[in-house]
Amino acid sequence: MKTALVFGGTRFFGVNLVNALIKQGVKVTIATRGETPDDFGDKVERLMVDRFNDKSVNEAVEGRNWDVVFDQLCFSSEDAKITVAALTGKIKRYIFTSTMSVYPFKAGMKEEDFNPYTYELKMVRREDVDYQEGKRQAEAYFFQKASFPVVAVRIPIVMGEEDYTKRLLHYVTSIKEGKEVYLPNPEAKMCFIHQKEAGDFLAWTATQDFTGPINACATGEITMQKLMEEIAKQTGKEVKIVTDQEMESPYGLKTSWSITNEKAQKLGYPFTKLNDWLPQLLLNLQQKES
Structure with a gap:
């Protein structure tokens, strides 16, 4: 891989992805609306693109070629259709950032527990479906319609100091x-991934076949x-959990929800252990709020 196009890449783990690619010596082009500043300097090329407008995408990629495309900004089959049409014949590999949300709320979900190759494809806009169905339809379009090789990286909730959703920070605060x-x-129970590992894994995926x-x-x-108790430990406070008084709770699940990383491990990726980095992250977050 010598060249890469990243749709997104200026927020959260997208930044980690771009930095991982730069570290590998890849010539990176980021395609965004240009609304979010970045610190990449002259290490990347920038394209002004409306990812959700077919004309804008077509004009931006006209006459261009990349080895790999990373898509951080695809939320429906209509979104997928735009880039499949624009990039056919221009790329060697497509890495789509998908989500654990394509699975039902169960523990230990494996890749075969949602099959995008046989899932009924419907052309939908992201505004017309929920996040889960939008991502399912995006996967279905890529795997049923794209002529170039596609990988869908299914990740759980991402944790990190730069998490703009502030879900973990909600509990810390x-x-x-x-x-x-x-x-x-x-x-x-839930599984998670650190923002750095999410970026590193996406970059690694592009080097595989x-x-x-x-x-x-x-x-x-x-x-x-246990997570709340760990937060209490890092903040030096007592945790007060209620189960019968509904209020905002980003991780408020009624049942365990997780995925297994066995397939990627067998392919050679050395994942971190959640317990190795979670305490330090919680400490960093509580200090950041001090």
């Missing part, structure tokens, strides 16, 4: 301020009870 935390099932869906997550799961 609540516990630090002595507020109650709502968890409908404190024993529900497999295609199809693949899960990516740190090794290990954690119950929500």
